[in-house]
Amino acid sequence: MKNIFKLPSMLRFVCLTLFATLVVYNCSDEKFKESTDETLNITEYLRANTDQYSLFLQILDITDYASFMNTYGTYTLFLPTNEAVEAFMTDYGVSSLENIPLEDLQELAKLHILEQKIETTSFTDGKIATPSMQGQFLITGATNSADGSSITVNKSAKITTSNLEVGNGIIHEIDKVLIVATKTLAQTIEDEPSLSLFTEALKATGWYDELDRPITYVDSVPSYLSVIAQTNAVFEEAGYSNLDDLKARYSHLNDPMNPEDSLNLFVAYRISPGLNYLADLAVTPALLTKAPLEVISIKLSADSLLINEETFNGILEKGVQIDREPSDETATNGVLHLVKENYFIKKRLPAPVYFDMADQPEFRQLSSVFRVPGMWASLSDSELSNMTWEGSPSITYTCFDLGSSSRPGWHGDVLDVLRLRDGYINNIEFDTPVIIKGQYKVWISWRQNSRAPNSVRAYFNDTQLARTFNMQEYGDSSTPERVLESQGYKRHIDPFTSRYNCRLLGIINVETTGRHKFRLQSLAYAGGNSWFDVLEFRPVDMDQLYPKFEAGGDGLIYE
Structure with missing residues (x-):
């Protein structure tokens, strides 16, 4: 300020005027438009x-x-x-x-x-992928009446x-208030008169108490259960009118409370860990049950969900249909389904598992992104329940535009990992889908990138697999397929593009039926993205080339 008064008079006047203007401006009330959108919240x-x-x-x-x-x-x-x-x-x-x-x-x-x-437009006939703020999921479906078609929520409220x-x-x-489920699975089953025999079986085997427990959390994983129950009518059609009939047929140890007793296993085989609504079952080829080392297979046929329908040695074993209309009954600790016929544990043979590595439950919940061409989303380690990795960057789900030059792989999507290398994202571990015990060949497919790592090692349950793979390699479009297979490669998609490649990692012995750990570790520098498509577990005696996967689609292509 002292220096101002040393200036010539005219210049001093201009500076003082400017200074006063600034003071007045800064002391006045600021008026900002606080909202750019006048739409009501x-x-x-x-x-x-x-x-x-x-x-x-x-x-x-x-x-x-x-x-x-x-x-x-x-x-x-x-x-x-x-x-x-x-x-x-x-x-x-x-x-x-x-x-x-x-x-x-x-x-x-x-x-x-x-x-x-x-x-x-994002609703399906079943569970909405995003849970409510209360924590329970909502169920949507279509219904027809004299007034025309409409959408219902939780089977009772109509969207008007x-x-x-x-x-x-x-x-x-x-047009109706949605009601919060307040009963446990055990209470829900017991309160339904048509499930009285199933309730007796639950109590006789001790499983009633398990289904009556409140939700607990272990490492942030809730203890939800899913039950596939049978009505009295289904039991009667199979020849069982009361608990004594069930004991006579299934309780080979005459001790239903014994976990090794066949009646106990009969009930345990109808109880699965996790919250599995019909929409989840439709994309779950094998469902783990509470019967040790036993799974049920799920097959979607037209609009029906079939349990344990398989073809072995050219013979079709007919499945049992889940009764869709009364199923998807939410309880405080899980979800209840009904089945139309009686079924029991089957000896399961090794079956192929095709694991779309981008198909993670949290990505699947993003209905505006998941398998929508041209869309992508990134999530952190803490946001993905079935994946872990070393490093801070997020993992990205990418669904390619079908009309672009990207030429997508199966389902049109990939799991996009930026710089799979030491010091960035050095390794990634996945929880696999359920794999039935047996011997399998393991194949991995990827989209080629010249800046991806040229040496990646794989582990199954911490056991190193025999071969590494090079994500800079293009697919071979000229070598005869069976010759290519003998070299440990194949063309896994149809129509094929050399931008994708598939490598045999080795043979594994899956000792127990269930979910397992699969880990990838980079052994080389990478300056760009790694794009993963499908991880295949094919029984060793199965054709390793067919079925192939529909490029950009959901289908399987047979020879």
């Missing part, structure tokens, strides 16, 4: 339409959820009308929402909210107005 939309939604708005106000539903984000709200909430209050036996315990009201509100924007765009998501209006 969810809470604002409800307040603007109280004639239709005032009661659900009251639920949000009572639970203090109205504020966060007015923040910017991406939500899906299944919004009950006032008539729907009034009907719920009548069933609940209250005249005011304030008479409902706060915790119950909070759980109710959260069941109607998903933290992802999901339009009806869909895909209402709001500032922080999307709203689907429904």
Whole structure:
């Protein structure tokens, strides 16, 4: 400031004027446009339409959820009308929402909210991939009536107005309030009169107590269970009218509580670890059960899910159909399905497992990305439950544009790993799908990249496989296929492009049926991406070339 007064008078005047202007400007109130979008958020939309939604708005106000539903984000709200909430209050036996315990009201509100924007075009006949904020999944399906076709939620609520765009998501209006499941699997089964014999079998074998336990967590993994139950009618058709009939047929040790008793195994074979809705079963070739080392195979045939339908030695073994309509019954600790016929443990032979390495459950939940051409998404180690790796970078799911020069592999997608090398992402470990015990040849396929590692080693359950593979190698399009196979390579997709390659890693002996660990470790420098397609476990006595995989599609191609 002292230096200003040493300047010539005119220049001193200009500087002082400029200084005063700056002071006045900085002391005045700043006026910024706080929002660039005038679209109402969810809470604002409800307040603007109280004639239709005032009661659900009251639920949000009572639970203090109205504020966060007015923040910017991406939500899906299944919004009950006032008539729907009034009907719920009548069933609940209250005249005011304030008479409902706060915790119950909070759980109710959260069941109607998903933290992802999901339009009806993304619905399937089954579970929505993203769980509700309450933690339970919602089930959608199509129903026909005299008024035409409509979409139902949790088999009871009809969507009356869909895909209402709001500032922080999307709203689907429904005509009934969704009900939170409050019973365990054991209670759900026991409360259904048609499952009384199955309930007796659960109690006789001790499995009732297991199905009555609340959810626990081990290393953040919940103890959910899935049950495939049989009605009394199914038992009677198979010749079993009561528990004594079941004991006479299956209890070979006359001790159903003994885990080695056949009746105990009969029940255990119908209980699976994990939360497996029909939508999950449809993409699960083999389902692990609580019967030690035993699995059930699942096959999707048209619109039917079949248990244990296999062809052995050219003979078709007919499967048992899951009863879709009453299935997908949510319980607090799992999900319940029903089956149309009686079935028991089958001696399972080794069966091929085709593991799309990009098909991870967390990527699958991203319905706007998963297997949508041209889309991609990245997730961190902590966000992927069936993968771990050393290093900080995220792993990317990439689905190629079918019309591009990328020429996609099976399903059109790859698991995209940036710089699989020491000091970046040195190794990646996967939980495999369920593999039936036996001997297998292991094949891995990838999309070629000249900057990917030229030497990668594989491990199965910490046992090193015989061969490494070079991700810079192109596929061989000229050598006869059987000659190429003898050299440890093959063309795994059809139509084939040399941008993809497939290498035999070795032969493994799977000693127990279940999920296993598979690890990849780079032995060389990499300056670019590694793109993984399919990991195959084929029984040693199976044709190793066929079936092939449909390039850019979901199908299998036979010779």
